[in-house]
Amino acid sequence: MKCVSLALCFVATVLLPASAAHSATMTFIAALSGANERPAPVPSPGSGSAVVVLDPTAETIQIFAAFGGLTSPTTAAHIHCCAPLDTNAGVATTVPAFIGFPIGVTAGAYSSPVFSLADTLIYNPAFITAQGGLQQAEAVLIAGIIAGQSYFNIHTMNFPGGEIRGQLAAVAPFPLPAGIILFGSALLGLGLLQRRKSAC
Helix, strand or coil, X not given: CHHHHHHHHHHHHHXXXXXXXXXXCEEEEEEEEHHHCCCCCCCCCCEEEEEEEEECCCCEEEEEEEXXXXXXXXXXXXXXXXXXXXXXXXXXXXXXXXXXXXXXXXXXXXXXXXXXXXXXXXXXXXXXXXXXXXXXXXXXXXXXXXXXXEXXXXXXXXXXXXXXXXXXXXXXXXXXXXXXXHHHHHHHHHHHHHHHHXXX
16 A cells, blocks of 8 residues: 555656646657567566657657566666657667666656756767757657657666667647656556565
8 A cells, every 4th residue: 555655645746747737748658568679579577657748849858757577677768769660769868868767776766857858968969960960859859759659668787678668659638648647547556566566
């Protein structure tokens, strides 16, 4: 029960303020699993969820993630872009991980600040170079996320190429951002899963 309570507190205190987000925001979700890794699935019991709130007008992005059951500590987490479903793409965002993302753990939750897409710090420098500059990189990342050609990937010591990943897919708008509802559900699910595996 303690895990579930912590998940509810996290959702209430961290995510609900996002309900006042800019009206141009778009929400994308990903169910993270080893089965989604490519070129071959990874035999991991790990799972998780990621939510990306994108505002192309304000040029901002915010990331939420929850994960657990990884086989070894996390080493990296970022968005890959831009390639069709079930194919690999280069790392588009910060390497090795978003600022503040929990590294060195097998389970955790993350709520990022609102990042500016006009800031080079949110990108992998190689992605900016490959696109021919910051403005082009921003346009390509936005277009790739909207087109469903990006995925969230969590890398670990055992699986440096990625242990769990999920394709980012748009969700229909709701009065509250759908990402908050889905992320809250994911946290509750992870809490219940952890409770089954071992007492909190």
